[in-house]
Every structure is written in C-alpha cells, then in structure tokens.
Amino acid sequence: MKRIYWPLPLLLCVVLPFAWSSAVAEKIVFKRLTTAILKMDGKQVKFWEVYQAEKRGHLVLVQLGRRYLLLDTKEKEILEIAPSAIEHKTKGNAVVWTPSPQNEMKLESAEWSMHSVGPAVAIKVRLSAEGRLIEVQLPQRPDLRSLY
Numbered sequence: 719m720k721r722i723y724w725p726l727p728l729l730l731c732v733v734l735p736f737a738w739s740s741a742v743a744e745k746i747v748f749k750r751l752t753t754a755i756l757k758m759d760g761k762q763v764k765f766w767e768v769y770q771a772e773k774r775g776h777l778v779l780v781q782l783g784r785r786y787l788l789l790d791t792k793e794k795e796i797l798e799i800a801p802s803a804i805e806h807k808t809k810g811n812a813v814v815w816t817p818s819p820q821n822e823m824k825l826e827s828a829e830w831s832m833h834s835v836g837p838a839v840a841i842k843v844r845l846s847a848e849g850r851l852i853e854v855q856l857p858q859r860p861d862l863r864s865l866y
Contacts, residue, residue, distance in 0.1 A: 747772050748779045750811035755838075755855040756780065768854060769813055778841070778854060779804075779813065787825070788815075789854070791832060791841060796825045834858070 748769035756766050763782060771777035776792040779799070786799040803821035805814045826846035833840055838855040845852065 745814050745816045746774065746777065748777070748813050748815065750813075751856060752811070753857045755853075757853040758782070759851050760853070768856070770856060778856065779815070780852070780854060787852070788822070789841065789843065789852075794827070794830045794843075796827045796843065796845065797822045798825055 748771050751768045751770055754768035756763055756768055765783045767781040769779040769781070771779075776790060778789040778791065780787045780789060784801055786801060786804055788797040788799055790797070799815060800821040803815060803818065805816075806812075807814065827843050828846050829842065829844040829851075831840075831842045835855065837857060839858050841852075841854045841856070843852050844850070
C-alpha cells in the first residue's frame with residue numbers, strides 16, 4: 719500500500735512563490751526633490767539632482783553629473799551606483815534603482831551629521847578617500863499632529 723503525502727505538494731505550492739519573490743531583486747523608486755539644496759566643499763554644484771526613496775525615507779540618491787551616490791542615513795554609509803543601474807521614468811520626476819552587488823561600490827565616509835534646520839534636514843558627510851564634504855538639505859514635512 720502506497721502512502722500519499724498530500725500536504726507536501728500543498729506546502730510547496732504555498733512556499734515556492736514566496737521564495738521566488740524574495741529571490742527577485744526589489745526595485746526602489748526615488749522621487750526628485752525640487753527644493754533640495756546640495757553643496758560640495760561649501761560650493762554650489764553645477765549639474766546635480768537629489769532624489770529620496772518613496773517608501774524608505776532614509777535613502778537619498780544624489781546625482782553629481784553622471785555620478786550617482788546613495789546616502790543611507792540609517793546605516794550611515796555611501797554607495798556609488800553605476801549609471802547603467804539607474805532607470806529614469808518617462809512620467810514624473812522619478813528614477814528606479816534595482817539593487818545588485820555588481821552595480822554598487824561602497825565608499826568610505828566619515829563625519830556624518832544630521833540635524834534639523836527649520837523646515838529642512840541637513841546632512842553632512844565627508845568622503846574619506848576624496849576628502850570632499852557633501853552637504854544636502856532635504857525639505858521635511860511640518861508636524862501637524864498637534865493641530866488635531
């Protein structure tokens with residue numbers, strides 16, 4: 719007499735889709751911040767853009783000409799992203815990045831500081847290898863909870 723283990727195929731049908739979805743890299747969408755301010759070594763930069771992740775507010779993508787730097791304010795680290803890994807959306811002011819180890823390089827950073835400066839959050843970080851100081855001011859939403 720053969721025993722049929724029917725829970726095993728059912729379990730595979732339930733578990734495999736979740737395993738597959740975690741293996742597929744998650745895309746992160748960044749929205750352009752039009753009111754952000756960027757300085758390098760205390761001077762204005764000519765060609766730049768600043769983007770912030772929609773769902774992960776601690777990720778800030780800085781475009782300096784053709785160079786992309788990802789500032790992770792939570793982990794206090796900087797990644798240099800290959801321009802080929804960034805996809806510009808045709809509609810709106812958004813870019814999409816799919817994280818992958820071959821398209822990113824960790825940069826040494828020091829002197830991280832984040833503080834509120836009125837209606838903005840100021841982030842200062844020094845790139846150790848280059849000795850350059852990056853200053854980014856991101857607009858923050860006012861806290862309206864006290865009005866309710």
